[in-house]
Amino acid sequence: MKLFRTSSLLAAAALAFGALTMANPVMAAEAGPTPERQNWSFAGPFGQFDRAQLQRGFFVYREVCQNCHSLSRVAFRNLSEKGGPEFSESQIKALAAEYPIKDFNDAGEPIERPGRPADYFPKRYPNDDAAKAAQGAVPPDLSVMAKARSYSRGFPLFLLDMLPGMAYQEHGVDYIYALLAKGYTKADDEKWNAYFPGHTIAMAKPMGDGRVDYTDGSPKTLDQYTRDVSAFLMWAAEPKLEERKKTGLRVMLFLLVFAGLLYFTKKKVWADAH
Amino acid sequence: MSGPSTYVPKSALGRWFESRLPVMGLVHSSFIAYPTPRNLNYFWTFGAILSFMLGAQIVTGIVLAMHYTPHTAFAFASVEHIMRDVNWGWFLRYAHANGASMFFVAVYIHMFRGLYYGSYKAPREVLWILGVIIFLLMMATAFMGYVLPWGQMSFWGAKVITSLFSAIPFVGDSITTLLWGGFTVDNPTLNRFFSLHYLLPFMIAGVVVLHVWALHVVGQNNPAGVEIKNVQRDAVPFTPYATIKDSFAVVVFTIVFCWFIFYVPNYLGHSDNYIEANPLVTPSHIVPEWYFLPFYAILRAIPSKLGGVLAMFGSIAILAFLPWLDTSKVRSGAFRPVFKVLFWVFVVVCCGLGYLGAMPAEGGYVIASRILTLLYFLFFLSLPFIGWFETTKPVPATIADAVLAKSGGSVALAGAAHEKP
Helix, strand or coil: CHHHHHHHHHHHHHHHHHHHHHCCHHHHHHCCCCCCCCCCCCCCCCCCCCHHHHHHHHHHHHHCHHHCCCCCCCEHHHHHCCCCCCCCHHHHHHHHHCCEEEEECCCCCEEEEECCCCCECCCCCCCHHHHHHHHCCCCCCCCCHHHHCCCCCCCCHHHHCCCCCCCCCCHHHHHHHHHHHHCCCCCCCCCECCCCCCCECCCCCCCCCCCCCCCCCCCCCHHHHHHHHHHHHHHHHCCCHHHHHHHHHHHHHHHHHHHHHHHHHHHHHHCCCC | CCCCCCCCCCCHHHHHHHCCCCHHHHHHHHHCCCEEECCCCHHHHHHHHHHHHHHHHHHHHHHHHCCCCCCCCCHHHHHHHHHHCCCCHHHHHHHHHHHHHHHHHHHHHHHHHHHHCCCCCCCCHHHHHHHHHHHHHHHHHHHHHHHCCCEHHHHHHHHHHHHHHHHCCCCHHHHHHHHHCCCCCCHHHHHHHHHHHHHHHHHHHHHHHHHHHHHHHHCCCCCCCCCCCCHHHHEEEHHHHHHHHHHHHHHHHHHHHHHHHHCCCCCCCCHHHHCECCCCCCCCCCCCCHHHHHHHHHHHHCCCHHHHHHHHHHHHHHHHCHHHHCCCCCCCHHHCHHHHHHHHHHHHHHHHHHHHHHCCCCHHHHHHHHHHHHHHHHHHHHHHHHHHHCCCCCCCCCHHHHHHHHHCCCCCCCCHHHCCC
8 A cells, every 4th residue: 555655664764863863962961871681580471470589589678678668558468469479378477566566555545566467567767857867868668669760761672662572561670670789889989879860879789698598599699689679579569460461361362352253244244345 | 414314113112212202213323324435444443442442441430530539648549559459450540541542542543544534624624623622622631630640740740731821921820820729739739630530531522422423414534535425335334334343443452452451551651650749859851641742842842931832732723723724625635645745744743743752852852843843833834835736636536436446346235235315
């Protein structure tokens, strides 16, 4: 069809135009290194979390991140739910009890009681001012962190990121991994990070090799800790990821069959009209 | 095209009801017997796709509103509650958020189709203007909907766009205060945006009824751009021909829609909107949703604030004048060699503006935005002259001739035989 030959020609022109604007020096000025794309078990249409990795990631959060950061939109019960780290209910009961939760007794007096599975992770600081006073800056809540960070892949890569077979949704975790595992490159300046916008990060290098004791034989290295905690944060941000992708497969199969049936019905109906 | 309905219900109860309220006859004449040109291509299925999207947005939106809290202190948390604790909440929210994008994908294809095939020309001017009104209502609805999750982009997007109204001389500041319900974007703003976001889709539905009504009075345009002359030869009845074709197209479109919902649900959003709104921290780079980017680029291309606002609204308002700007006697772009080239240049200009809207307003980007803004308006302003000078290709005498020329066979009349005018 003539119409489409013209359109492909102009699409080429658009691409050339895009390439020209990308060559503009303005962009290059503020761009640091781009995080490297990592292999994640949860990436792709069939991706699922690695339970053991989520459990290890949670321990890294508990041993390291939790000292400053909250996880206030996650409840203890979530850790035993399907599609997550899937700790046993007794493990969750014991874990929740480690956290003191502010509550009121029957007389209406403020008390602290041991946490229960239905409780949410308590906030590390009562408010932002307290956090700032203690840390010098407000450590952000980590509940949706893996979706709240990203980086630009530029034209035309960003267009490919939405396509089946090439889909890329893991910008946030890749950024977190790069920042923690590869970002602190200046030994004499612990607040310098290659991947942080502006390079001056309020958080000093939070961990190194051997910081957390793994009991399942996984390497006790910064690289492994970072992979595990990044995966854990992805689950925390998107606890229904597995359910979503599994449902998606069923929906897609149904729709493809349905579309096929409609196509042949349409062909039959129109057979006498052309 | 449509006269008094000749439909007679089969049952006695049906005839009793029909003589008191002829609603079944209305449905019959609009969606069953209605003659549709037999040469329509798949670009004509987007009307059905858009109706489906409006329905999908209203249904998911009504359920989301049952779980959402329009208060600055709870809005962000209630959205996370929907994502984590509400049964199928993640699906509803991703369907609604991506549904807005799919709605705009479909409406842009629908509009470009109307532009290419001259669907705005007499006698379809009112039909076209109603479409422009629907587009404006869609933009307002989508903008206010994006504010509701109360993320950083919600808040700062609301701030930037509402501040535009302050550029209007004399009454600008009062309008902005009225939009805000105070002296900055705050809880009253969120409340009124929620209320209006719930109201506007039903206004869209109302204008859609007028749009479809107008369509059924003047009849559908078609790729040949000639009117139906002989219903038997040129048209097929809406049911089953258009219903089955539209159903197929809607399902194919739904596959694309579901790809976004289930596999790349955050691709079209901005990561900053997962950070709760903070009036004290301005994001380094405020960008609207992708479907507003071309207009955002036009806004920023003009060095004066008022000028930018006028250019932005003008770029949409000018669409309403298309029926009178285009002077060509030939309707379909398929037979207009000069217009055809300009049309595709215009498509590229719109995509280019979209790209520039996402880039920072500095250096070469500003210059490129200005050139493309100029080209955007030049396209419309060149239409009267092209109509006078262009040598058009021969237009088929009838729709049947157009189908014949394409298939090279004879037009069977079996399809039209169902129709008893």
